[in-house]
Amino acid sequence: MIEIAHREVAPGTVVITLAGKLMLGPEGDQIVTLVEERLAAGVRKFIFDLSGVTVIDSTGIGRFISGFNKIMAAGGEMRMAGATGHVMQSFRVSLLDKVFSFYPSLEQAL
Numbered sequence: 749m750i751e752i753a754h755r756e757v758a759p760g761t762v763v764i765t766l767a768g769k770l771m772l773g774p775e776g777d778q779i780v781t782l783v784e785e786r787l788a789a790g791v792r793k794f795i796f797d798l799s800g801v802t803v804i805d806s807t808g809i810g811r812f813i814s815g816f817n818k819i820m821a822a823g824g825e826m827r828m829a830g831a832t833g834h835v836m837q838s839f840r841v842s843l844l845d846k847v848f849s850f851y852p853s854l855e856q857a858l
Contacts, residue, residue, distance in 0.1 A: 749768050749769060749775060750766060750767070750768045750769060750770045750771075750775045750776060750778075750801075751766070751767045751768050751800075752764065752765070752766055752775075752778050752779065752782065753765045754782060754786070756791070757795075757858065758793075760790060760791055760792050760793055761791065761792075761793040761794075761795070762786050762791045762793070762794055762795070763795045763796075763797055763854065763858075764779070764782060764794060764795070764796050764797065765797040765800065766779075766796065766797065766798055766800060766801050767800030767801065768800065768801065768802060768803075769801075769802055769803040769804075770801055770803070770804045770805070770808030770811070771803060771804070771805045771807060771808055772805060772807040773807075776807060776808055776811045777811070779811040779812070779814075779815055780811055780814050780815055780818070783814075783815040783818050783819060784818060787818060787819065787822050787824065791824070792819075792822065792823065792824035792825065793824060793825045793827075794815070794819055794824065794825070794826045794827070795826075795827045795828075795829055795854065795857045795858065796812070796826070796827070796828050796829065797829050797830050797854045797857075798828060798829065798830050798831040798835055799829065799830030799831075799832070799853075799854065800830075801831070801835050802835075803834065803835075804834070804835050804838050805838075806842075809838060809839065809842060809844065812828075812844070812848070813844070816847070816848065825849075826848060826849070827848075827849045827850075827851060827857040828848050828849065828850045828851065828857070829850075829851045829852075829853060829854045829856070829857035830851075830852070830853055830854055831850060836850070
């Protein structure tokens with residue numbers, strides 16, 4: 749089960765915090781929906797805080813690819829913060845660590 753929260757930290761900048769398991773299932777759809785809603789509201793800088801994510805699978809990663817494509821199409825920016833261990837390795841294996849901007853912590857991503 750994944751928990752998703754978001755907060756605007758500056759005009760046009762939102763931090764989306766995820767905690768738990770991001771896997772196959774409808775809960776992860778919230779990521780793409782949230783990106784679409786925030787883009788419609790004028791947000792262009794998205795920071796995903798992954799420090800609380802314990803497990804991610806290919807479906808979870810696919811949600812970030814979908815969000816990334818929407819953000820880039822709108823001329824926005826996407827940053828990933830706090831991914832470690834298995835979660836970071838999942839992005840490395842798929843070479844997405846070369847596509848997405850990763851930061852060791854939320855503070856550094858801001």
